[in-house]
Amino acid sequence: MAATLPGPSTDLDRQLQDLEGEIERLRRLAREQAIDLGGEIATLETRAEDVRKKIYTNPSPWHIVQLARHSQRPRLVDFVASLFTDVVELHGDRLFRDDPAMLAALARFEGRPVVVVGHNKGKDTKENIARNFGMPYPEGYRKALRVMRLAEKFHYPVIAFVDTPGAFPGDEAEERGQAEAIARNIEEMSRLRTSVIVVITGEGGSGGALAIAVGDLTLMLQYAIYTVISPEGCAAILWHDATKAAEAAAALRLTAKDLQALKIVDEVLPEPFGGAHRDPEAAITSVRSALQRHLPGMGQMPVQAMLERRYAKYRSLGQIVA
Amino acid sequence: MLNWLRRPKYSSLQRRDMPAGLWAKCPRCNNLIYRKELERNLKVCPKCGFHHRLTALERLEITLDQDSFEEIDAELTSTDPLKFEGYPQKLQEAKEKTGGAEAVITGEGTIDGYRTVIGVLDFHFMGGSMGSAVGEKVARASEQARDRQLPLVMFSASGGARMQEGALSLMQLAKTSAAVGRLHDAGFPYISVMCDPTTGGVTASFAFLGDVILAEPGALIGFAGRRVIEQTIRHKLPDDFQTAEFCLNKGLIDLVVTRSDMRSTVARLLSFFGAPRVEPVPVAAEPATPEPAQSRSGSSAADE
Numbered sequence A: 001m002a003a004t005l006p007g008p009s010t011d012l013d014r015q016l017q018d019l020e021g022e023i024e025r026l027r028r029l030a031r032e033q034a035i036d037l038g039g040e041i042a043t044l045e046t047r048a049e050d051v052r053k054k055i056y057t058n059p060s061p062w063h064i065v066q067l068a069r070h071s072q073r074p075r076l077v078d079f080v081a082s083l084f085t086d087v088v089e090l091h092g093d094r095l096f097r098d099d100p101a102m103l104a105a106l107a108r109f110e111g112r113p114v115v116v117v118g119h120n121k122g123k124d125t126k127e128n129i130a131r132n133f134g135m136p137y138p139e140g141y142r143k144a145l146r147v148m149r150l151a152e153k154f155h156y157p158v159i160a161f162v163d164t165p166g167a168f169p170g171d172e173a174e175e176r177g178q179a180e181a182i183a184r185n186i187e188e189m190s191r192l193r194t195s196v197i198v199v200i201t202g203e204g205g206s207g208g209a210l211a212i213a214v215g216d217l218t219l220m221l222q223y224a225i226y227t228v229i230s231p232e233g234c235a236a237i238l239w240h241d242a243t244k245a246a247e248a249a250a251a252l253r254l255t256a257k258d259l260q261a262l263k264i265v266d267e268v269l270p271e272p273f274g275g276a277h278r279d280p281e282a283a284i285t286s287v288r289s290a291l292q293r294h295l296p297g298m299g300q301m302p303v304q305a306m307l308e309r310r311y312a313k314y315r316s317l318g319q320i321v322a
Numbered sequence B: 001m002l003n004w005l006r007r008p009k010y011s012s013l014q015r016r017d018m019p020a021g022l023w024a025k026c027p028r029c030n031n032l033i034y035r036k037e038l039e040r041n042l043k044v045c046p047k048c049g050f051h052h053r054l055t056a057l058e059r060l061e062i063t064l065d066q067d068s069f070e071e072i073d074a075e076l077t078s079t080d081p082l083k084f085e086g087y088p089q090k091l092q093e094a095k096e097k098t099g100g101a102e103a104v105i106t107g108e109g110t111i112d113g114y115r116t117v118i119g120v121l122d123f124h125f126m127g128g129s130m131g132s133a134v135g136e137k138v139a140r141a142s143e144q145a146r147d148r149q150l151p152l153v154m155f156s157a158s159g160g161a162r163m164q165e166g167a168l169s170l171m172q173l174a175k176t177s178a179a180v181g182r183l184h185d186a187g188f189p190y191i192s193v194m195c196d197p198t199t200g201g202v203t204a205s206f207a208f209l210g211d212v213i214l215a216e217p218g219a220l221i222g223f224a225g226r227r228v229i230e231q232t233i234r235h236k237l238p239d240d241f242q243t244a245e246f247c248l249n250k251g252l253i254d255l256v257v258t259r260s261d262m263r264s265t266v267a268r269l270l271s272f273f274g275a276p277r278v279e280p281v282p283v284a285a286e287p288a289t290p291e292p293a294q295s296r297s298g299s300s301a302a303d304e
Ligand SMILES: [Zn+2]
Pocket: B026, B027, B028, B029, B030, B031, B045, B046, B047, B048, B049, B050
């Protein structure tokens, strides 16, 4: 991300970047010359904080993209550790290997058995390399489907956590049928005979996100994103200029609010001021209270009626004229 | 030459799509081919077998029995739900270029007498991209097959989801896959044919969900683009990567079928899966034999 991150998108960004640069310069100066610049630094800090507040109060779509990708944003393991008990992780697709970019587990939410699947992004470089930055191979999707089938067998609800830049674009992933794996999951989830709650917590990267995101209820954290293509990719294709990602982020309507207006997302879950990374536990609590509200009602409906409703939901998405 | 298709409005299109000149250069073997000969050969290079891309109308013509096509949802098209810069213009240009209203044509027809619902994506219309209308038409085709107890045959040629419709285009993967899932549940056959190119969101939805998956020789088939993959893995990919033959070898598709054998292969599959057949069996727009020169020039004159 750092390598392709375009420059500031607004005047506020630029101001903040200038202020942060100046603070950094004064700190270095103070260290190297052993002089006291505490007063100057504090003044600049206050100004930087003001600018930050302005940005956080009404973040642009591009800011929201940064928040969704923030390295300190709570990860799947944080949600799982905090929300569930009796967690038993299940490994492997029984076909090829265990994909660490996808997590699948049996768990209890406030005593109630559920099945959890989700993209398993890491927090630091080491974790991210081990988990392929949360970008699954086909075997990751096949593992998720295998475990969702288990949920179906026992009529336990599935809770799917979405946080991925996308399905892994690699030669081996293609050879093993990345497209087929995604297509299969989408089809099977559309008719899975148990209830499915989708929670988009970070990046909802295209087909690689949708492959575990077809369900009866789609929840989305306030500063998560969900998009058909990355803003950088969109800008590169449309304008041959990846630095126009901020414009693309606005054009794609990828924020939770936008997606709720398009009826793709059913409910937006509030985040702490400035984003989930500023208070991860508060963001997790937001998800918890949504699950508390919705989970008891799930599975009350007869299976056939639930499937009809799920079908009707996806069937209705889009805008056409005849 | 397309006057048997029941869409007179679009009947003069093919001519407009043809590049000018009597000779065409084959992009693979670089030979100059007499254009009439290329057309007679279903736009397959007689020298090297390269399969040139077809328009949706051309595909329907060489696949279906004469006069058998009843188009559905001909006027259905996408709007501009996101108010995406430049999208209405692009949509309009594509309509003018192809004469169609969207990147897929759907309808009902017969193949060697076997009744089927058929959909053909048109790569010439915004790269065959799937927006709301393409997703809707594919879903409706699948629902029509189910309602009328018919098979579904889809010919795909697409660069993927239509990004100008943002996440709504992504949702068409769910819409089409769910509709195809219902067709599977109801027990009717679905034949998916991948033509050059079939990539991105279309592969990650209905194109890879066929009971039987066929592909044309040399067709590019894959989820991620070659350039993105090369940037990710930081080495060059072999030339045949993501070709139909590569996919066959990796176990991803059932068969690679030449264009001249496609119609009969699909008909055999429809027969095998018990598709209803009309009697008497209609006249084939026989692919392997050239049409008599007279009728060809006759309809060309009508086109112009
Ligand atoms: Zn050739």
